[in-house]
Amino acid sequence: MEIAQSLQQIKSSYIREILAAASDKNVISLAGGLPDEKTFPLELMKPTLERLADTPEVFQYGSTSGYGPLLSFLGDYFKLPGTHTIMITTGSQQGLDLIARAYVNPGDKVLMEVPSYLGAMQVFGLVQANILTVSQTDFGPNLEELEQCFAEQKPKMFYAVPDFHNPTGVCWALETRQKVAELCIQYDVALIEDAPYRELRFSGEALPMVSDFCPQNAIVLRSFSKIASPGLRIGVVTGKVSYLEPLIKIKQGADLHSSVPMQALLHGLLEHDNFETHITIIRELYKSRYDVMFSELEKQLPTGCVLRPVDGGMFVWVEIPECDTFELAKQLLVNGVAVVPSPVFYPEGAEVKTALRLNFTNATSEELKVAVTRLAHVLHIL
Amino acid sequence: MEIAQSLQQIKSSYIREILAAASDKNVISLAGGLPDEKTFPLELMKPTLERLADTPEVFQYGSTSGYGPLLSFLGDYFKLPGTHTIMITTGSQQGLDLIARAYVNPGDKVLMEVPSYLGAMQVFGLVQANILTVSQTDFGPNLEELEQCFAEQKPKMFYAVPDFHNPTGVCWALETRQKVAELCIQYDVALIEDAPYRELRFSGEALPMVSDFCPQNAIVLRSFSKIASPGLRIGVVTGKVSYLEPLIKIKQGADLHSSVPMQALLHGLLEHDNFETHITIIRELYKSRYDVMFSELEKQLPTGCVLRPVDGGMFVWVEIPECDTFELAKQLLVNGVAVVPSPVFYPEGAEVKTALRLNFTNATSEELKVAVTRLAHVLHIL
Incomplete structure (x- = not known):
């Protein structure tokens, strides 16, 4: 075949x-x-693991967007604006795959910094995107190149890892974040902000997310693989409702929903006093x-x-x-x-x-x- | 966007x-x-759930094809021929989605019985397959129509639910199984045998799978959602190595791998004396x-x-x-x-x-x- x-x-x-x-x-x-x-954090997970067998409902089919108690917890945790919604994915890698499948036609232009995350190039490659690149400075993407690309090439989306970029470790400066958000709004480019390493800051001050400056133009991917456990395969996608609806539609065909016991486990962990x-x-x-x-x-x-x-x-x-x-x-x-x-x-x-x-x-x-x-x-x- | x-x-x-x-x-x-x-089977799962926190390795990133101990257990359990391999998916729905993504170009012909499983129509619709249909009798697909379709239309694959079909409940007769397998070989059509209900037989004798008669021409999807728990989202795909390799490649981009603790849980359950x-x-x-x-x-x-x-x-x-x-x-x-x-x-x-x-x-x-x-x-x- x-x-x-x-x-x-x-x-x-x-x-x-x-x-x-x-x-x-x-x-x-x-x-x-x-x-x-x-x-x-196995010790912090233990109480939830031991209680799981007492909650048969988490072993039943669940909702495609995610396990209710986890969704409402995360809505508060991430302080989402009222216009936004949230969905759980089978790792944030799935979030990226769903975005590519929901929005990218063969030949559609997707911009990313180079070098870039291999898994992102894979999923955009699978949908036959036309991948455009912008070079990276110590402060994030080269802003002149970026604006020129937005203006001349009109990409559909800009995929970025602003916090401790994979592979370079670069963390975008505050001014770069503000300027990129401004440009995304001005040129109507969707920002795909992938933030798996954001919580792993060990020096300096935490900066706002780029999407904080352009919430209506952004989809955000978050991961619990680096701070909890990658084996669970639980990621989170947030964005305005109209951005997320098509993702939920595709996820229904892709795997119906992510593991509910794993979502309940993550919920228990995030609620733990010692997390x-x-x-x-x-x-x-x-x-x-x-x-x-x-x-x-x-x-x-x-x-x-x-x-x-x-x-x-x-x-x-x-x-x-x-x-x-x-x-x-x-x-x-x-x-x-x-x-x-x-x-x-x-x-x-x-x-x-x-x-x-x-x-x-x-x-x-x-x-x-x-x-x-x-x-x-x-x-x-x- | x-x-x-x-x-x-x-x-x-x-x-x-x-x-x-x-x-x-x-x-x-x-x-x-x-x-x-x-x-x-929560009582049967309890011992494994309680032991999970003692096995940190299941909380780490895992292999795309699945959790080793579960894979080797299932290889024996399904008595796979030496030419075949096995992969774990995020529910058998994902197996179906991976097959569609790996093999179907827009316009490629995919045959299915009508009526048919909604989730299959969804994933084949997403890859813009040309869906052909064959009507169903009390014994399975109408064999004359099927042969005519194979001969004239040359579909790439035939998607089928031979055991207790969704939605009709029809279980293919033995002769139909043999004949369909023969036709798949003769016309070089890949059989996608979806068997989520196979274990739920409560009358009559179990029949061989259709793929037992054409193992080199078939990919088999199995589910644990009906006999264990759908919430886990663990399905299994088997077939010859060359059929499965492209699926593993796509799964890597789709979600890296399925939840490892859930695979370990299923493994413990399947090994339980009372399963x-x-x-x-x-x-x-x-x-x-x-x-x-x-x-x-x-x-x-x-x-x-x-x-x-x-x-x-x-x-x-x-x-x-x-x-x-x-x-x-x-x-x-x-x-x-x-x-x-x-x-x-x-x-x-x-x-x-x-x-x-x-x-x-x-x-x-x-x-x-x-x-x-x-x-x-x-x-x-x-």
Whole structure:
């Protein structure tokens, strides 16, 4: 049976391949985007897990938009305006897929920063979007390029990860947020604000979301994978009612609804008195790992590498002298460290910066030190 | 933001609307396809639920194809041939959606029996399939029509629910199963065998699956929603490796993977010594309800209505004299009984038989009696 044309363009995810290789126990993996499973709030989940069997209703078919008690809790939690609504998705990845399916015709223009989140390029690729790109500065997207693109190309949507961008770790400045929101309104471009790392800020002050400045022009994707557990597969999409209705229609065909016991579990967790403390603990742990990795990188990397400090998230992006990054990644694997080479974060045809994405949330501080030493060793003999 | 063209054709599900109206407590609903939540095996799930918090690995990101221990358990459970593989989906509805997305280009021909499962028409509609239809006899699809369609139209796939069809309850005869498999091989048509009701047989002998006769030409969708719990959203897709690989690729973009704690929960349940007894209990309960409803229908329905006995599943299909079935369904709601009118089970343009789908698994025997009396009352004054 011949596969659909839309799928013929999709390459298998290189990350999946490297993650498989990275499972070798002699390899320290900086490749994935995994939280540390020792941080999962299992103790805080326990009371809800033990009560689940007393609530048969959560084992029945549920509503497509989500489990009522969780929806009303989150409505308050996110302080949604009255014009807005909320839906639960099977991970925020599904939210992104639903947006692509509901709004993008083949050839429709979707703008994103480069480099960009691989999973976003995948879903927009599947609907055969025409992916446009804008380059990234230390403060967010290049605003001149962005306005020119909005004005000349009239993209349907702008997909962005303003808080601790994957893969670069960049966090948009306040002025950039305001200006992007203004431009989205002025040129009638829908902002798709993907915020999975927002709660993982360990330095500096929290900034408003970009969508706070253009709530009527934005759909927001939120994740609980980084602060609670990715295994649950529970994400949240918010936006004005007219934006979300088509997503709910597609979700009905896609999986009817997301797991109700998992939604009830998340609800119990979010209501737990100690959940905020739990997030504080994660932030401190990840900061300590980041500090170790960053200072080791500063000490050990050869000249010609460019490092950018981050205030949160899961990744550091290291620009390196020009080379075949795939070949380098293979060599690094042989030397016991897994990383992700930059080309996988660029859509086809885009100009690629030679760089590596390094994750600092899954390995211990001791492992991070060893990994950086291995990395620096290979880069020195390059 | 304008919605995608593919979505513009999709009507909102009438079933969803009628289910909402049916939640009025004065209405007895025969409209949904819900198992009775009192049958959920909560006691059998309890030990696993209580152990979940001791297995942090199930709260981490998982593999797209599914949770290892569940996959290997199911491989044995389904006695899969060595050429075949298995993947877990977010309900079997997702399996169907993935098949449509992986294989169907706009205009590609997909054959199904009419009437047919609404959720299947939705997902094939979303990929803009050209839906062809074959009529149904008491023994399954009309074989002459089927062969003619295969020969002349060369559809890419044939979507079928051979065990206790939704909405008609028809269970294909053995000879029909063999012949359909033979034709699928002869004309190189992929069989999509959807088997959510297969375990709900309460009379007669279990028959082989159609795909047992054409394993290399079939993808099989299985559900645990009817025998365990629909809230979990765990379905299973099996088929030869080359058929499943594209599905896994799409699932990666669709939701990365299904909830791992829910997969672990299902695994614990399936391994429980009393799970088979649990299925026997459900079958007996549903048989008793079916017996009550069917004998009441036989007693009370006016002449001109055609009833067909079933050997399992969740539905009875009642053909009624020609009328506006939507108007009738509304009138029935006013009289305290919710049903689903036949037109929703036909793709646009197909010739519709005037009928009602009645569910017998969710209401008690006492409620079923009252519901049939209300139904008969309205039909008599029609």
